[in-house]
Amino acid sequence: MGKSTNRIYKGVDLNKGAILEEPVTIYANADIRNKVKIGAFTYINNGTTIFYNTKVGRFCSIGKKCEIGTVDHPISWLSSSSIQYNIAEHFDYKPYCKDFPQVHYEQIEGCTIGNDVWIGSLVVIKSGVTISDGAVIGANSIVVKDVPPFAIVGGVPAKLIRYRFNKETIEKLLDIKWWNRDLEDLAGIEFNNINRAIEQLGGVKKKDKLEAIRKRIPKSIKKPIKKILKKFK
Numbered sequence: 001m002g003k004s005t006n007r008i009y010k011g012v013d014l015n016k017g018a019i020l021e022e023p024v025t026i027y028a029n030a031d032i033r034n035k036v037k038i039g040a041f042t043y044i045n046n047g048t049t050i051f052y053n054t055k056v057g058r059f060c061s062i063g064k065k066c067e068i069g070t071v072d073h074p075i076s077w078l079s080s081s082s083i084q085y086n087i088a089e090h091f092d093y094k095p096y097c098k099d100f101p102q103v104h105y106e107q108i109e110g111c112t113i114g115n116d117v118w119i120g121s122l123v124v125i126k127s128g129v130t131i132s133d134g135a136v137i138g139a140n141s142i143v144v145k146d147v148p149p150f151a152i153v154g155g156v157p158a159k160l161i162r163y164r165f166n167k168e169t170i171e172k173l174l175d176i177k178w179w180n181r182d183l184e185d186l187a188g189i190e191f192n193n194i195n196r197a198i199e200q201l202g203g204v205k206k207k208d209k210l211e212a213i214r215k216r217i218p219k220s221i222k223k224p225i226k227k228i229l230k231k232f233k
């Protein structure tokens with residue numbers, strides 16, 4: 001096996017059960033828990049915790065001191081304390097802790113972060129939440145609901161500020177899924193000209209061509225074609 005291309009800085013607590021798709025960079029004092037998956041070209045900044053079972057896509061930029069996939073304690077029980085359901089995690093007070101009766105607590109653990117997501121500093125994302133491809137989370141936000149693709153959200157709780165692009169452009173980007181390509185294939189793309197970049201990535205041209213052909217087909221021919229296609233389904 002060759003040398004890892006991941007960059008892991010000092011003081012990072014990287015659980016052995018975490019899976020990193022190279023290259024990933026994790027800055028100082030980040031805490032990456034068990035069963036976390038992180039996609040290539042994603043970086044996690046200083047002091048951020050990625051909680052158990054969270055999936056992070058490719059090309060994501062995650063700011064400092066974020067808490068991603070935080071777990072809730074029970075709030076309708078006698079106590080919110082984990083002594084009721086997971087005493088061993090925090091305490092070792094023999095002889096009581098070892099045999100202390102535990103109640104099952106169904107926790108939702110982890111969340112899903114898509115590709116090309118930018119998360120600002122000091123963001124908290126609740127477990128169970130899905131942040132879709134291309135989304136942006138403003139600094140200091142608390143995200144409690146799913147965030148749609150290419151949405152910019154912010155605040156406590158986070159609300160929609162606007163979308164990065166118009167609907168048509170978002171559809172094209174979700175169709176192209178450029179983040180699944182090798183970095184080499186992205187060389188020379190005009191990154192700062194979204195329409196040109198989409199064109200260069202090629203996906204749209206094909207789709208637009210098909211659409212143009214479809215538009216040119218007279219209705220009288222469309223119906224019988226649909227009937228034939230149905231037979232093959």
Ligand SMILES: CC(C)(COP(=O)(O)OP(=O)(O)OC[C@H]1O[C@@H](n2cnc3c(N)ncnc32)[C@H](O)[C@@H]1OP(=O)(O)O)[C@@H](O)C(=O)NCCC(=O)NCCS
Pocket residue numbers: 061062063064119120121136137138139140141152153154155156161
């Ligand atoms: C979310 C963000 C990307 C928006 O940038 P922008 O489009 O230039 O935003 P604007 O300054 O034009 O603000 C647009 C609106 O969003 C609001 N807004 C901006 N950032 C916000 C935030 N973090 N939380 C809540 N609301 C926010 C503004 O108040 C404004 O609201 P209004 O229209 O009611 O007046 C940016 O403000 C941000 O938070 N960036 C993260 C910075 C960071 O943490 N960097 C760390 C390095 S990785």
